[in-house]
Amino acid sequence: MNLTLKIWRQSGPKAKGEMVTYPVTDISEDMSFLEMLDVLNEQLNARGEEPIAFDSDCREGICGMCGLMISGKAHGPEVTTTCQLHMRSFSDGDEITIEPWRADAFPVIKDLVVDRGSFDRIIQAGGFISANTGSAPEAHSVPVPKPKADRAFMAAACIGCGACVAACPNASGMLFMGAKITHLGELPQGQPERDARVVNMVTQHDHEGFGGCTNIGECSSACPKEIPLDVINQLNKDLRGALMRGE
Amino acid sequence: MTTTSTTPSSPVPGLVHGVYAEGEPIRDTKAPAGPIDRRWNTRKFEASLVNPANRRKLSVIIVGTGLAGGAAAATLGEAGYQVKSFCYQDSPRRAHSIAAQGGINAAKNYKEDGDSVYRLFYDTVKGGDYRSRESNVYRLAEVSTNIIDQCVAQGVPFAREYGGLLDNRSFGGVQVSRTFYARGQTGQQLLIGAYQALERQVAAGTVEMFSRHEMLEVVVVDGQARGIIARDLVTGEIETHLADAVVLASGGYGNVFYLSTNAMGSNVTATWRAHRKGAHFANPCYTQIHPTCIPVAGEHQSKLTLMSESLRNDGRIWVPKNAADCEKDPRQIPEEDRDYYLERIYPSFGNLVPRDIASRQAKNVCDEGRGVGPKVGDFRRGVYLDFTDALKRMSAEAVAEKYGNLLDMYQRITGENPYEVPMRIYPAVHYTMGGLWVDYDLQSSIPGLFVTGEANFSDHGANRLGASALMQGLADGYFVLPHTIRDYLAKGPFPKLEESHEAVVEARASVDARVAKFLSINGDRSVDSFHKELGNIMWEFCGMERSEEGLLKAIDLIRGLRDEFWRNVKVLGSADTLNQSLEKAGRVADFLELGELMCIDALHRRESCGGHFRAESQTEDGEALRHDDEYAYVAAWEWGGQDGAPVLHKEDLVYEFVEMKQRSYK
Numbered sequence: 001m002n003l004t005l006k007i008w009r010q011s012g013p014k015a016k017g018e019m020v021t022y023p024v025t026d027i028s029e030d031m032s033f034l035e036m037l038d039v040l041n042e043q044l045n046a047r048g049e050e051p052i053a054f055d056s057d058c059r060e061g062i063c064g065m066c067g068l069m070i071s072g073k074a075h076g077p078e079v080t081t082t083c084q085l086h087m088r089s090f091s092d093g094d095e096i097t098i099e100p101w102r103a104d105a106f107p108v109i110k111d112l113v114v115d116r117g118s119f120d121r122i123i124q125a126g127g128f129i130s131a132n133t134g135s136a137p138e139a140h141s142v143p144v145p146k147p148k149a150d151r152a153f154m155a156a157a158c159i160g161c162g163a164c165v166a167a168c169p170n171a172s173g174m175l176f177m178g179a180k181i182t183h184l185g186e187l188p189q190g191q192p193e194r195d196a197r198v199v200n201m202v203t204q205h206d207h208e209g210f211g212g213c214t215n216i217g218e219c220s221s222a223c224p225k226e227i228p229l230d231v232i233n234q235l236n237k238d239l240r241g242a243l244m245r246g247e
Numbered sequence: 248m249t250t251t252s253t254t255p256s257s258p259v260p261g262l263v264h265g266v267y268a269e270g271e272p273i274r275d276t277k278a279p280a281g282p283i284d285r286r287w288n289t290r291k292f293e294a295s296l297v298n299p300a301n302r303r304k305l306s307v308i309i310v311g312t313g314l315a316g317g318a319a320a321a322t323l324g325e326a327g328y329q330v331k332s333f334c335y336q337d338s339p340r341r342a343h344s345i346a347a348q349g350g351i352n353a354a355k356n357y358k359e360d361g362d363s364v365y366r367l368f369y370d371t372v373k374g375g376d377y378r379s380r381e382s383n384v385y386r387l388a389e390v391s392t393n394i395i396d397q398c399v400a401q402g403v404p405f406a407r408e409y410g411g412l413l414d415n416r417s418f419g420g421v422q423v424s425r426t427f428y429a430r431g432q433t434g435q436q437l438l439i440g441a442y443q444a445l446e447r448q449v450a451a452g453t454v455e456m457f458s459r460h461e462m463l464e465v466v467v468v469d470g471q472a473r474g475i476i477a478r479d480l481v482t483g484e485i486e487t488h489l490a491d492a493v494v495l496a497s498g499g500y501g502n503v504f505y506l507s508t509n510a511m512g513s514n515v516t517a518t519w520r521a522h523r524k525g526a527h528f529a530n531p532c533y534t535q536i537h538p539t540c541i542p543v544a545g546e547h548q549s550k551l552t553l554m555s556e557s558l559r560n561d562g563r564i565w566v567p568k569n570a571a572d573c574e575k576d577p578r579q580i581p582e583e584d585r586d587y588y589l590e591r592i593y594p595s596f597g598n599l600v601p602r603d604i605a606s607r608q609a610k611n612v613c614d615e616g617r618g619v620g621p622k623v624g625d626f627r628r629g630v631y632l633d634f635t636d637a638l639k640r641m642s643a644e645a646v647a648e649k650y651g652n653l654l655d656m657y658q659r660i661t662g663e664n665p666y667e668v669p670m671r672i673y674p675a676v677h678y679t680m681g682g683l684w685v686d687y688d689l690q691s692s693i694p695g696l697f698v699t700g701e702a703n704f705s706d707h708g709a710n711r712l713g714a715s716a717l718m719q720g721l722a723d724g725y726f727v728l729p730h731t732i733r734d735y736l737a738k739g740p741f742p743k744l745e746e747s748h749e750a751v752v753e754a755r756a757s758v759d760a761r762v763a764k765f766l767s768i769n770g771d772r773s774v775d776s777f778h779k780e781l782g783n784i785m786w787e788f789c790g791m792e793r794s795e796e797g798l799l800k801a802i803d804l805i806r807g808l809r810d811e812f813w814r815n816v817k818v819l820g821s822a823d824t825l826n827q828s829l830e831k832a833g834r835v836a837d838f839l840e841l842g843e844l845m846c847i848d849a850l851h852r853r854e855s856c857g858g859h860f861r862a863e864s865q866t867e868d869g870e871a872l873r874h875d876d877e878y879a880y881v882a883a884w885e886w887g888g889q890d891g892a893p894v895l896h897k898e899d900l901v902y903e904f905v906e907m908k909q910r911s912y913k
Binding site for chain 1: 318321322325336337338339340341343345346355357393395396397398399400401402404405406407408409410411412413429430432434435436439442443444446447449450456458481508510511512544545547548549550552553656659660661662725726729773775776817819820824825827828
């Protein structure tokens with residue numbers, strides 16, 4: 001198939017960016033979206049134009065490194081990561097716009113590459129259980145009810161890609177944060193630090209320049225791991241409780 | 248040693264096969280003597296201690312943030328050392344350990360089915376086809392149980408039973424259930440656990456994190472590793488980082504094949520640069536090729552995706568009996584025209600033969616012209632994995648319950664519905680058992696340079712068992728390295744080192760020169776085109792089946808390609824910005840050197856063992872044939888210089904506890 005791509009080019013963090021149009025031809029429907037960009041980059045390189053910078057690593061939907069706004073949708077038209085999107089989801093003659101994640105807390109580094117260090121700093125603020133190596137009790141000493149373990153797992157499936165932020169009109173990171181609060185909060189091991197965790201993470205989140213949640217739900221529908229919106233309820237509940245207890 | 252008159256086109260006189268020299272054997276691996284179950288305790292007790300007040304004066308650089316690197320950085324940070332942690336990804340949470348699906352082994356014996364530390368040790372030595380060290384493997388089995396405790400304490404959401412206790416499954420042909428798992432995302436969950444522990448130490452100020460940084464050189468001063476030269480991938484700045492010890496936890500080198508299940512950025516640069524500075528590279532030819540991956544769809548393919556081999560429990564593997572049927576809709580091919588070749592050749596194990604055998608037989612039937620799916624080059628590279636019988640036997644719901652996520656992934660990638668049309672699979676490079684040589688302390692042949700996880704060679708011999716990679720990464724990172732590096736650091740305080748030291752300046756200048764060289768060649772070919780060509784050579788001649796003739800040809804081809812690379816590669820852009828072509832150029836330049844060493848190692852090992860199958864060493868039935876009398880050793884290669892030949896050092900493998908046997912699956 002033949003397509004017209006309109007791609008965001010920006011030479012550096014402080015440079016002014018612009019949309020540039022690139023026609024691509026003979027695209028196979030079996031290609032992944034990123035392989036289509038690989039093909040374009042090989043053509044650019046041959047013509048002496050600098051290839052388009054974009055992030056990807058595992059290309060099997062689990063590392064969370066890739067992420068593009070594709071015709072206005074985070075990760076494109078399917079519920080999956082950009083690397084798992086295939087060209088059969090498009091039709092011959094389509095015009096596709098490709099932009100980086102758009103959020104103040106994810107500044108652009110170059111072209112389609114953004115800095116998501118803010119997510120790491122939210123985890124540093126409290127997204128962990130303090131258990132030094134070697135200090136752990138026998139694994140079976142604390143049983144965890146299966147429904148709680150399953151819900152913790154569901155929330156822990158978050159890959160930290162940032163699609164939730166990119167999809168949200170407020171550029172809120174609440175789904176990302178709610179997933180971590182729920183993952184650790186469902187487990188007995190996560191209880192001692194539960195109040196401090198939510199307060200510290202939310203404080204960091206706001207400090208990084210993410211917006212607040214207004215219950216729109218775009219985050220959850222864009223999430224490639226289908227993290228449900230109720231993890232934000234959990235976050236809010238935990239936060240209220242912690243503040244009432246004077247954390 | 249078997250030598251023949253065949254040599255590459257420009258042999259060097261005096262070398263074996265014209266390509267390598269033989270040096271002194273390695274006699275001491277520093278493993279304590281005595282009963283095997285006491286050795287690790289002995290070593291821990293004998294390792295010197297470092298007073299907590301002195302730890303903050305000692306510094307360690309750790310390259311890589313997967314299970315081995317992330318766990319080590321967190322643990323050393325908790326202990327109070329000054330740690331600097333590096334990864335090329337934008338966050339330490341993205342290291343490729345995250346993609347491991349199946350699970351992690353541990354000898355907990357929660358099922359009371361006869362498992363024990365000794366049995367896990369035994370299974371791993373046997374699975375490694377008797378090419379690993381007994382002392383190391385026993386230690387791995389011993390600490391496996393601590394890993395599960397540690398991960399549960401961190402909040403890793405392992406699968407549980409209704410009573411709230413941990414669930415286990417059996418995996419990879421062993422007869423006990425010792426594999427802990429978190430659905431098909433065990434690697435992700437373990438890595439997130441290590442990542443969170445690491446970020447906790449970043450917040451505590453004990454670990455300084457350098458993401459989007461790539462190590463390009465190791466700094467060796469007076470024979471000791473004292474730092475690294477790294478490039479900030481965002482600003483392009485070349486940085487010098489000095490420390491008292493360096494740990495490489497940079498993963499495996501499967502991407503030398505271009506197509507593999509590794510991540511796009513997985514590379515050999517950290518370990519290869521260390522090799523060039525004096526660290527021996529052990530058993531580079533041992534690669535694991537996984538039988539159940541989604542086949543190549545076309546020339547554009549950038550990576551391969553693995554599907555858990557659990558699919559072989561219920562799927563039947565076949566190809567058409569007649570090459571003429573290969574283009575037909577498989578559903579139109581009658582039963583009598585199908586060749587269920589694994590069931591035919593191995594009636595007792597059938598579709599469940601080990602990974603190496605399933606992979607090689609798939610290659611054989613495709614080489615015969617009976618492969619299916621699209622033609623890539625001259626061949627169709629695919630075999631059917633058919634769930635038709637399972638769907639009849641179990642109902643679609645039951646199949647979906649058991650394999651749903653894998654079948655969905657297949658459909659997303661191929662666009663074909665596996666509930667209606669048989670899936671197509673083909674083997675792909677998955678894991679590399681070889682790596683930098685280390686002693687029992689995980690220290691390389693450069694003092695002060697330690698190597699952990701897939702980056703070292705130590706625990707899997709010639710073949711890795713399923714669910715053992717996660718175990719080794721975390722064992723090294725949480726429980727082994729922190730003790731052994733302590734013994735080294737206790738020798739401190741180390742002499743103060745300035746950035747103006749001759750060795751530091753030299754290391755940094757060599758990196759600057761290399762970066763400038765890539766950008767100045769301005770030839771006609773992209774980095775990727777060289778990488779693909781190298782991958783094709785490796786896959787053809789150093790893949791599932793290797794022969795003397797093919798390997799000698801490959802060595803010639805690689806030398807020619809490497810020469811062309813340095814004359815004709817085209818890297819655009821500049822050095823002072825994010826430049827992904829420049830990053831790739833450095834990685835491919837190193838793969839072009841490693842590829843040759845892999846072929847030399849495969850050439851010298853004229854036996855078949857584990858993932859290494861030599862055409863010249865097979866039984867009458869075409870099965871792998873080991874030669875324990877000649878090859879029961881670790882091949883540790885010393886860098887022979889830019890124009891010199893590598894030097895082979897043999898470390899004999901002594902089996903005091905496990906008896907060496909030939910495998911049979913007929």
